[in-house]
Amino acid sequence: MLARQRQELILTAVRATGGAKVSDLVERLGVSDMTVRRDIEALASRGLVTRVHGGATTPGSSVEEPGFAAKSGLHTAAKQAIAVAAAALVEPGASVALSAGTTTHAVASALLGTPRLTVVTNSLRVAEVLHDAARDDLTVVLTGGERTPSDALVGPVAVAALRQLHVDWLLMGVHGMDAEAGFTTPNLVEAETNRALVHCARQVAVVADNSKWGVVGLSTIATLDEVDVVVTDAGLPPHACRVLENSCRVVLA
Template identity: 85%
Template sequence: MLARQRQELILDEVRSTGGARVSDLVERLGVSDMTVRRDIEVLAARGLVTRVHGGATAAGSSVEEPGFAAKSGLHTDAKRAIARAAVTLVEPGASVALSAGTTTHAVAAELVAIPRLTVVTNSLRVAEVLHESGRSDLCVVLTGGERTPSDALVGPVAVNALRGLHVDWLLMGVHGMDVGAGFTTPNLAEAETNRALVASARRVAVVADNSKWGVVGLSTIAALDEVDVLVSDDGLEPAARRALDESCGRLVLAS
């Protein structure tokens, strides 16, 4: 297979699912890991994909919203490390809000070990993880609303459910983080719902792996300096660390 043919197949995979892993492409294309990485570099240089750790994601549009399945296989080690670090913020008996997303899904799996929690979420997948834990001392409040490609429940129903609620912590996933744009999402309704989540919380922690740095979605949820804690991973580049350390209340890097 010619390099151009490989690159077209990689681009088709990224566009159809929102992302592709190097390991999956190696198996599908029957070439080496290095060959796939070179093809991704070529596509990234042309502005057709964004090269991330372990693969590639869609590039160019601030309104593209990859589905949950497409994102769940990317940066899994970083998400698990971030989840383990994030739950250390939460004390037994606390009330916690969890937004939708693959990183918060990982957080939910760790959160079930903490006793006597009340968890508010707009994610069916997060609610499912919490329910399957079988914890009798765990109270789960699901907002309701319209479902997005990332399996978030959004819109007027979700926003109205969050009005009047007051939680100790919000642990929030984001599509992108940038010095100028702040924390963003490509979905306008999800941005509105996430802003309602922010308004309900005494303290806000964003959970986002290093690939989210420099990504700008269509709508801003919050500025960098509006969050109390950012939990990311140690793959975050030095320039990003400096910018986030200066802007956010506290920067935690999980290894």
């Protein structure tokens, strides 16, 4: 296969879902890792893709992961409303997992009004909120792992811990929501850890404001039909709401 033919196939794969991983392209094209990286570099030099760690994305797609501080001042009113609505899903005495992120950080504060909780989290900031409450009826389980820019604990240590656990609810923040790509993140390792969170929960709720719709990160955490509830705000476009409602329940805060 000629280089131009490979590059056309890579470009098609990237445009289909907003991003493609080097490992998937190696398997699909039957060439070496280095060959795929050179092809991605050639496409990037022409402005057709954006080269990222572990793969490529469409130009202008959301691939960089802002830090917690950068995100904390965005859409604050929507996040607070979403947090209250998400906390209402959790009954007293339940076990609940919280992923990392600014929206789940708000959810943690909203959950302080729910008695007798056991909370599993891979977020240091979420754990701090719950620990500072100093409640005897609140148990916090913090996974280990490596720290990301969004203050998530990720990697094999976190995944191994989560595989041993079973919770009633997962309340999960995401970087993007898309009809085709599902719920995504730009961080490949965080995606793996979040998938472990999904697998340990009986019910999964995504908490995300309307700005996340149409954003495609590098890696998919879950497809739309793998989530039970999406808690978002009333600014979500009607067509996006219809797409989500075909797969799960939508709560507009």
